[in-house]
Amino acid sequence: MTQSVAELRTVVSGAVYAPQDEGYDAARRLWNAEHVREPALIAQVRSAADVQAAVRYAVAEGLEIAVRCGGHNMAGLASVDGGLMIDLSRMNQVTVDPEARRARVGGGALLRDLDAATQQHGLAVPAGMVSHTGVGGLTLGGGMGWLSRMHGLSIDNLESVQIVTADGSILRASTDENADLFWAVRGGGGNFGVVTEFEFRLHQAGPIVNYGIAFWGQDQGAEVLRNAREVIPALPREVNVVIVCLNAPPAPFVPAEQRFKPGYALVAVGFGPAEQHAAAMDRLRGTLPPAFEFISPMPYVAVQQLLDEANAAGRYHYEKGTYLETLTDPVIDVLTTQMAQKTSPMSIALMYRLDHGYLETPDDATAFGGRRTPRYAMFTMATTPGLDGLDAERAWVRRLWDALQPHAISIGSYVNGIAEPDEARLRASYGPKYDRLVETKRKYDPDNVFHRNQNIKP
Numbered sequence: 146m147t148q149s150v151a152e153l154r155t156v157v158s159g160a161v162y163a164p165q166d167e168g169y170d171a172a173r174r175l176w177n178a179e180h181v182r183e184p185a186l187i188a189q190v191r192s193a194a195d196v197q198a199a200v201r202y203a204v205a206e207g208l209e210i211a212v213r214c215g216g217h218n219m220a221g222l223a224s225v226d227g228g229l230m231i232d233l234s235r236m237n238q239v240t241v242d243p244e245a246r247r248a249r250v251g252g253g254a255l256l257r258d259l260d261a262a263t264q265q266h267g268l269a270v271p272a273g274m275v276s277h278t279g280v281g282g283l284t285l286g287g288g289m290g291w292l293s294r295m296h297g298l299s300i301d302n303l304e305s306v307q308i309v310t311a312d313g314s315i316l317r318a319s320t321d322e323n324a325d326l327f328w329a330v331r332g333g334g335g336n337f338g339v340v341t342e343f344e345f346r347l348h349q350a351g352p353i354v355n356y357g358i359a360f361w362g363q364d365q366g367a368e369v370l371r372n373a374r375e376v377i378p379a380l381p382r383e384v385n386v387v388i389v390c391l392n393a394p395p396a397p398f399v400p401a402e403q404r405f406k407p408g409y410a411l412v413a414v415g416f417g418p419a420e421q422h423a424a425a426m427d428r429l430r431g432t433l434p435p436a437f438e439f440i441s442p443m444p445y446v447a448v449q450q451l452l453d454e455a456n457a458a459g460r461y462h463y464e465k466g467t468y469l470e471t472l473t474d475p476v477i478d479v480l481t482t483q484m485a486q487k488t489s490p491m492s493i494a495l496m497y498r499l500d501h502g503y504l505e506t507p508d509d510a511t512a513f514g515g516r517r518t519p520r521y522a523m524f525t526m527a528t529t530p531g532l533d534g535l536d537a538e539r540a541w542v543r544r545l546w547d548a549l550q551p552h553a554i555s556i557g558s559y560v561n562g563i564a565e566p567d568e569a570r571l572r573a574s575y576g577p578k579y580d581r582l583v584e585t586k587r588k589y590d591p592d593n594v595f596h597r598n599q600n601i602k603p
């Protein structure tokens with residue numbers, strides 16, 4: 146191996162770490178502290194040519210490949226014991242053409258890199274809500290965030306990708322070129338190669354948007370959720386609302402006596418005028434005075450970073466997601482019963498509303514795992530500061546998921562929220578698109594070189 150490590154170092158311009166090297170430990174760390182992996186090598190690639198060399202090297206040496214962007218995959222799939230981790234984090238350059246409203250984004254960029262560069266021009270692309278998440282994993286699974294109600298998923302705004310496939314080819318894929326591959330990478334995850342560049346269409350957004358959060362205690366959950374059920378779908382598309390079941394954070398705008406109390410928050414981000422946002426907050430409040438609320442204009446980039454600290458790396462997590470058509474009374478019963486049973490104050494459940502912009506891309510235009518009908522993408526995430534208590538919280542997430550199943554759209558979910566390999570759930574998520582994904586996988590990666598992902602078996 147020593148000789149071949151030297152060989153990899155000669156063909157990759159970025160740093161290559163072996164376990165004994167300084168820097169190896171920092172480079173192998175993942176967001177979810179539960180997964181500590183020991184790759185034989187980590188290649189911090191800097192270009193498509195580096196990725197090409199790394200892929201060819203791993204295939205020749207019979208090394209398993211893992212691809213890391215933001216490292217947020219819940220199951221730690223971005224690394225691999227004994228294999229080669231292709232670490233894209235140095236490929237985080239973002240160049241913006243404000244006239245054409247396009248951004249070229251390195252395959253290892255984080256959302257904060259994307260937001261910082263695009264917001265300089267008052268532009269943005271729909272992406273997630275935590276700025277240290279990777280553009281790579283998020284986009285390839287779909288990508289949903291505050292702008293999705295206006296402009297759809299991240300993949301709905303993707304113009305093209307540059308991708309290194311399993312045989313080491315560097316290809317461009319768009320609707321005009323390698324269209325089958327372009328279809329597959331828009332939702333099919335990391336199955337088809339290493340994306341070295343994403344080209345996004347941009348939209349005007351911000352730089353100042355309207356933020357609002359209203360929080361109610363646990364005993365008011367059912368009323369809050371019933372009101373949200375009526376109000377959220379009827380709000381204008383400029384106002385996006387996420388329902389969060391959580392313990393109130395120790396944020397400056399949270400009164401001291403409310404901090405850490407369990408309850409329900411409606412969090413709204415408005416891209417329209419302040420009056421529209423205020424009216425939306427009134428409707429979300431309904432006749433129920435919240436325990437506290439905070440409404441303020443805020444830079445879009447600040448909104449994108451508000452949840453960063455609450456989701457800091459180095460804690461222990463488990464997650465299970467589902468799709469719900471609406472918040473029926475039985476769904477609300479399950480949620481309010483189960484939320485009272487979590488044991489870690491850090492664990493949460495979130496519901497993202499998917500409608501308007503999400504519905505404007507035809508179902509079969511992308512490989513996205515989820516039909517284009519109005520729905521909530523729900524994520525239930527266990528979080529503990531150490532390993533202690535994680536098993537109990539994992540069991541709680543599973544109980545909640547099981548109890549919701551009779552009311553869910555299917556056993557499928559947003560594939561980026563599947564924390565453990567589960568072929569049945571993956572098939573249910575993709576539905577009839579699954580077979581087309583298999584066909585595309587057979588063409589571009591017949592030997593399943595890229596399998597540390599939500600794997601589509603060739």
Ligand code: FAD
Pocket residue numbers: 176212213214215216217218219222223233252253272273274275277278279280281282283284285286287288289290334335336338339340341456561562597598599
């Ligand atoms: P990584 O672990 O680095 O990558 C995940 C997988 O993606 C890898 O195993 C690899 O297969 C593949 N991959 C990554 N980059 C590339 C690339 N360039 N080329 C080929 N394959 C690649 N999702 C949302 O849609 N909206 C949200 O608001 C949101 N918020 C989140 C907040 C937190 C704190 C977390 C942990 C997750 C969140 N997610 C959200 C889910 C998120 O989309 C997934 O966890 C996603 O996989 C993260 O991507 P990453 O690049 O950070 O992860």
